[in-house]
Amino acid sequence: MTNTSGRLPRLEDVAERAGVSHQTVSRVINDHPNVSKGTRERVEAAIAELGYRRNTAARSLVTRRSQTIGVLASELAQYGPANTLLGVEQAARDAGYFVSIAALRTVSREAILDAVRHFLDQSVDGIVVIVPHSETLLALAEVNPGVPVVAVGSLGNATVGGAMVDQKRGAELAVRHLVEQGHRRIGHLAGPQDWIDGVARAEGWSAALRVAGLEDDLLVVGDWSAGSGYDIGRKLAGERTATALFVGNDQMALGLLRAFNEAGVRVPGDVSVVGFDDQPESGYFTPPLTTVRQDFEELGRRCMDLMLGGIEDGNNVGTTVVEPELVIRRSTSAPA
Amino acid sequence: MTNTSGRLPRLEDVAERAGVSHQTVSRVINDHPNVSKGTRERVEAAIAELGYRRNTAARSLVTRRSQTIGVLASELAQYGPANTLLGVEQAARDAGYFVSIAALRTVSREAILDAVRHFLDQSVDGIVVIVPHSETLLALAEVNPGVPVVAVGSLGNATVGGAMVDQKRGAELAVRHLVEQGHRRIGHLAGPQDWIDGVARAEGWSAALRVAGLEDDLLVVGDWSAGSGYDIGRKLAGERTATALFVGNDQMALGLLRAFNEAGVRVPGDVSVVGFDDQPESGYFTPPLTTVRQDFEELGRRCMDLMLGGIEDGNNVGTTVVEPELVIRRSTSAPA
DNA sequence: GAGTCAATTGTGAGCGCTAACAACATGGCG
């Protein structure tokens, strides 16, 4: 890192040192063929000696590519979105992309458009959307960002690609497990119905029950939080209509378990409970929670795969589905 | 948005439309004084009509500023880091900055240097570090990124600024609460001692006990996970030396509660438990957890404040401390 | 030995913007 002058070395400096033209250095950097071995080595040596790093701004200016992917996310502090982001980030960095984020505090049309504009200002090469509200896709369809868009949790449409966990299949796994244990009255504590996942899991629950020839009339809706699970749990503890509950996520299940514990409803003795997500803590609930595992990081990686495909192929993004898995713990058993 | 040609409008196009020079348009965009009201209005109209957006790459190339803050983070799926990131993102976007992230899968010197290089390639204007390992700062001191660095959870040193929650004070609040309830044997289930917070909380616990004239000999170390809390809880359930435990974070407390429940140790009847963090779920543990609340988002915002100060003032970053707060729930009571 | 081709290297222009400076009004003052 011999830094003679004050400023950072540029292509020209490297070229001079290696005794070639700036263009040849550019070729070496960009792995062009048609550079002789000797020249390449000399240039690489010069690069190392000067500690040269390519200036991204200059490159972006001429290539019109920023090597940056924008990730539009809400609920980033939640287990699912956070891990999806991790998957995206990993795949992106491995592919030589930068990851820029915009977090939505409130999910509204205006906030989404604002974030998209933010990304366009940065001229991102693509946008990954981790905003699990149905509304999002509508708002997104409205703008035409001019770059590939991949939405998590949706199978997308003509303009937007998507990667999702097969929610319906997950719900089916949960319900079938309960049915196999002998349950006949299986309720569902659903997530908000303006969330894609909330709807999908409820539909999966309903479909699986119908397949088993059972009623799908025991549906309550929460807001994903432990608090709402608790409130609903207190109510349900009094009614006791179902012998088993399929809960939309692990946090609501936690609140539900807490309420049942307080009310003297034993789990799984009186009521079996299945969650969804398999957060790291779920195995340490009281009792340890049977739940449906989703591989969020894989989901994120798949998003980036789709994205890279879309960048290559004129913004046409495909779709992909990740399979969930049932994790059986101690919150489920045969009914009394 | 009348887009005549295929390409995006540039400064020159706006200038032509407004009947001024490109430089005058630049002045309007950058809020320079010395532009007459009439001209400014005409230019603004032209900008609106053409849907002009400034090209970030071109601007960066000449200003040598990218308007981007790099956030270097590990454990991004955890409650604390994720919320800190949210705070940083909010403050950054409000200040007109982009936020680029690099997540560390493993915390090693090499991984950190790699991420820093990644950011330098992007020529970020500053780096926020959310990596709670002591090791990090050492690695960071090694490189000289040439831009302000703000580290979360540390008060920094000559080259690195910092924003932190007053961990010692938090531990003190927890311990004092237990002491006031009459506990005399107060143990600590600490986090890993290569984490800044792990050490700080243990020190706070120890200091508060000494102030109260009590012994600080009951120390066990976990790894922050619910699993380690569970394992240690099973061991502790057999020993029963302490009447109260101050646990390094809420997740370990969850595992501990689970183990105590299994072993028939009542909380708070037999042992009182205090956690740290106050995650949204902590109020729904069995029993609801008394814990120390940290405002992570505020922490993130403070980081950005320091950062902006540093960018102004030749990379000199200050320090700031956020106060924690004790949240009393049902996992603590007077000893039997 | 002239002609052809591929491989390698160099030259010039320009991406869109800002900084520095130049040029031109306008007006107050001696």
Added chain:
DNA sequence: CGCCATGTTGTTAGCGCTCACAATTGACTC
């Protein structure tokens, strides 16, 4: 009325890079 201060606008250069094309070399063919 000329002079300078002030406010406003225009001109020029160049940030560091890639692209398109030109130039050079050497090897191979007929």
